[in-house]
Amino acid sequence: MSSSDDDTPLVRAKDGAKSNERISKDVDKAMDAQVPSNGHIEPGISIRMGPVDDMDVDAPATNGNANGKRKARNSITNGKSYKDASSSEDDDKPLSKRRRTSQQAKLAKDDSESELSDVPLKARALPKATAEQIGESSDSDTPLNTKLVKKKESIEKAAAKEAKAIRSKEKTVAKRKPKIESDSDDDVPLAKKKIPAKKANGVKKQESDSDAPLAKKPAAKKAKAKPAAATPAKKGKAKKEETEQDQEAEDEEDEYRWWENTAKGDGTKKWDTLEHSGVVFPPEYEPLPKNVKLIYDGVPVTLHKDAEEVATFYGSMLNSTHNVENPTFNKNFFEDFTALLDKTGHGKDKDGNTVKIKKFEKCDFKPIFEWFDSERAKKKALPAAEKKVLKAEKEAAEARYMFCMWDGRKQKVGNFRVEPPGLFRGRGEHPKTGRVKKRVLPEQITINIGEKAKVPEAPAGHRWKEIKHDHEGTWLAMWQENINGAYKYVMLAANSDIKGQSDFKKFEKARELKKHIDGIRQDYRRELKSEKMVDRQRATAIYLIDQFALRAGNEKGEDEADTVGCCSLKFQHVTLRPPETVIFDFLGKDSIRFYDEVKVDPQVFKNLKIFKKAPKTTGDDIFDRLTTSALNKHLTSYMPGLTAKVFRTYNASYTMARLLKEMKATGSIQEKVKAYNDANREVAILCNHKRTVAATHATSIEKMNERINGLRYQVWRTKMMMIDLDPKIKKKKGPEYFERPEDLDMDWMKQHQEAEVEEMRQKITKKFEKDNEKLKADGEKEMKPKELDERLEKADELAAKYKKENKTGKVEAEGKGPTVDKLEGNVDKINQRIENMKIQMEDKEGNKEVALGTSKINYIDPRLTVVFSKKFDVPIERFFSKTLREKFDWAIKSVDEKWDF
Known part of the structure; x- marks a missing residue:
């Protein structure tokens, strides 16, 4: 189609309306006239997470989903899900079994929707995130959106600066004469570092460029350990401890530290x-x-x-x-x-x-x-x-x-x-x-x-x-299920070498993108104004994928679920609200509804207006001249292996890396964990990893509040015990110190006491039943019900004690040899527990709309979490469960606190 055709009405293709090949200047100007400007626009942030007022607009199409909620994603399932097991790239599958795609059948058209401007949507008021939830102070007059946009802009500028610095460094190194070993290779991906021969865990690591499997080297002879200066261990125990230590040493020597030599697996043979x-x-x-x-x-x-x-x-x-x-x-x-x-x-x-x-x-x-x-x-x-x-x-x-x-x-x-x-x-x-x-x-x-x-x-x-x-495949067995015709695979566990290498390569690819991100962003921003429709659609799609973490989306067969991604968005999935707001509403991965309102660049808003130009209507593709494969093919021209999904990993990891560099976590372990979660939350918001508030969230917060109030009550009781030991202390410390909190009135106190007594009864009963089961299993005689009655007397004594305290208003000192000093120490300890629980509760409240797990497990390089753990001396167990520690064993053992993404 020639440029002269640009102003003529679009011809309805057999399978739906199609965009013109080129975009004339007249069409550009016409669209500019339709989009009123309100001055400076701050694009690139989802406004769903910021303040949103009620809007008197029409409701968007919901794809049959009435509740308009997006389900929370499950965290990792310990290798029990076949979906997880088969999530490796198509390279791991047999060639004959790779997914075949076909163009999805077009939906029925409604000619009445052919006007240039969209019918406004009526959207509900959406959840708000406070400034504290992302680690910002709440007393600032700067709107949340503005803060996030400025943060995102500064991160993008830093990324561009770093990319130029990396390329400049590589050029300088290339000009120099080849060296056996460079002075510094901190910025070089681990997979590309030259690994010198060295000892790790007693095994001498040798350089190898071969794809052949690494032969198991003979373990180096153990150095004889010098005796410790401490007091010798008791007889009979020393030998056992020494044996266990020797076994641990042998296990360490036998450990296959594949991340220290990544030659194996670079080819296709697995x-x-x-x-x-x-x-x-x-x-x-x-x-x-x-x-x-x-x-x-x-x-x-x-x-x-x-x-x-x-x-x-x-x-x-x-x-x-x-x-x-x-x-x-x-x-x-x-x-x-x-x-x-x-x-x-x-x-x-x-x-x-x-x-x-x-x-x-x-x-x-x-x-x-x-x-x-x-x-x-x-x-x-x-x-x-x-x-x-x-x-x-x-x-x-x-x-x-x-x-x-x-x-x-x-x-x-x-x-x-x-x-x-x-x-x-x-x-x-x-x-x-x-x-x-x-x-x-x-x-x-x-x-x-x-x-x-x-x-x-x-x-x-x-x-x-x-x-x-x-x-070439990493599967052990496979079959085709009858529901969706999908192939199910038996794969290795998440903590296996093969799965670990797959994760390692994924994050290394994201690190490699650091070198090219500035050029990619410059190119797609320039092509947002291209006269060629295909270039403009591609640039707009990359913008949405980079800025809002949209999935690329695949073509679907006629009998498949109507789930879409960026490239397969339909007319009805995108609603435009001038001057710069785009509303996405579609079924995404796993048929989960994706609903989001975002502010975009004015040129992107105009482009989407053009892509929806009449006679396009319901069922027509927005990016009708673009496919996922064409998009990924274009991206590989910047970097081998680059696909749309790498942007999600890169943006999350790079953002986290920048936040960790600026962070100065101090205080208790709990406060440091909260600082990490604040950074993780910011990554999740900036990268649009959202979730629906769990139905049990309010109940969970209420329970935490009750636990805090229970501790406050214990503080008051402990102070009253101090008066029991030394009545003069009330005058010394002042009556205010010993006053019971106003909200913990007599009614609350009685309810709490009853609940505490009942909880003690249940614990005693469960312990009795468990002890009886153990006796039965060991072939011994079970305890009689009389024993349970005797044990339950403790709960009766507690109930009687509370009844007496309520009547007299006095609390007798408890414990062995109680003193005022000991009780004061107890008050301090309980108050510290209260502060820790308040931090936990704030953290939980802040996380209710943000999928921290999605970011931490799938998109943030686990080595960054390890860096935080080592840098601020926080046990890695506070961030990774046992399953995740096994999955990310390579990350935990391969970096120190100086490592940089």
Whole structure:
């Protein structure tokens, strides 16, 4: 199309309206006239997290989501999710199984929506974040949005300056004569550093440019430890301690510190030898007792075994109201259920007559639910010793599946269990929720294993679909599930070398982007005004991805969920509110609603106006001349391997790195943790990692308040004990010191006392039951109920004490040898606990709308958290759970407090 066509109306393509190839100056000017200017605009920040007033505008399209809320994402699941297990890039999958895409079918058009300006939206008032929640002082007159924008602008300027400095340094180094070892390589990614031969944990590390696996080197001889100057340990204990220390030393020597030599894995070959035991299948279905039936129209019916199993899928989860009250869930389930009933002959009544099951409303699954509920209760009521035995038996049966041998090294497998059949639930508003997940058979499973390894045996009477020797894949087994046609993979655990290397490369790629970010930003800002439509659309998309952390989005097939990302945004997903506000409303990853209001650059606002120009309407693509693959191909011209998703990792990590450099965390451990969380929160807000306030948040805050009040009450009681020991101290310290807080009145005090007594009763009872279970397990005689009554006397004594205190107004001193000084020390300790709890509560309140976990686990380089931990002497356990410490073991052991992203 020539430029002369720019002013003619757009021709409606067969599959929807298409943008012109070029944008004329006249169209640009016309759009400028339609967008009133209010002076300086501060783009690049989501206003959802800032002050938002009620707006009298029309509501945006909600994609069928009535509540308008976005669900919080779960944190890491300890390797139990196949979604996590299969999250590696397509390179790890067999070529034949990589995702095929097709252009999504266009939705019905409404010609009445062809006007140039958008119909205004009526949006609800959205949650606000206070200045304190992001570590700013609350007494400033500067609006929150302005603070964040200025912060973001300063970070971008610093990034541009640093990028130029890195390139300048590299050019200088390149001009010099080659050296064996450079003086400093702090800014060089770890994967590209030249690693000198050195000893680490007793193993001599040798340089290697080979892709061949590193041979296990013989351990260096241990240096004989000099005896300590301290008092010798007791006899009999010394030998044991020495043995344990020797074992730890040997474990350290054997540890494979792959992050110190990353030559392995640079190519496409992932392994040379691979051995494993295959997968564990779920148990076969056990039919219900004969007295437990599905009731249809008041008649108990007997079903074929396969149909009964599907009925139990639904009947066992009647307590999951979120699902069984969802019309889509019920519709999909009943469609699949009746299709199976048609094949198996429906049901039979007690006389053997056929009962056709046609209407969902006539089905009563309650007898099935009650049976499953009673079975769950029986299992829960099992003695602890019996539960322990059952757990040990299960672990013993699955032990050989838990590990594999990968290039001669023992590695933990992430999830070796085949998913059991059931009902698909999905996340968000998934259109296939309620569909029946069929049982996976060995004939559907492909095994990936070494050529010389013994292939695991398939269950009796079955065979594997295929045996592969895919050295480029990191999967052990795979199959295709029937709901979405997706491939499920058995992968290594999150704490394995392979997964660790995958995370390492991801963050190193983000570090590499540091060198190029200024050029990329300059280019896309220049191309925002390009005459070529494809260039302008691409530049606008990169702007949105970089500034607002939008996912790129993939093309979808006609039968897939209508989830979108930046490149696949439709006309109805974007609403423009002059002069600079853009409202996004669409179903994002996992069918979770993405709703956000953002301020953008005036040119970006104008571009989106052009991209929505008539005759485009509902169902038409906004970025109709751009695809995700084309976008990523363009990005690789700046840096090999650069894709849209790298921006999310880079922006989060770089922002955190800048904040940590400026930080001066002081005070207690809790105060330092809060300082870290404040920085993490700021990253989450700047990178748009938001979540909906949890339904239990208010209750949780209320409980914390109660605990604080309980401690305040203990402070007052302790002060009253001081008067009991020394009545003159009241005059010495003044009556105000001993006054009970006004809000802790007599009614509150009695309720608190009753709750404390009841809590003590429950603890004593639980301890008694646990002790009895232990005695029974050891074959000893159980304690009689009389013993419990004697133990409960402590709670009765506490109740009597409180009753007396309330009557007399005096509190007798407690403890062994109480003194005024000791009691004063106790007051200080309790007050410190109160302060710590207040900090925790403020932290929790600040985090209610921000997904700190998303940022910390997936986007912030874990080495930055390690740097903070070491720099400010805070235990890493305060930031990473045991599972995350295993996952990020490489980060914890590879850097010190001087490391820089």
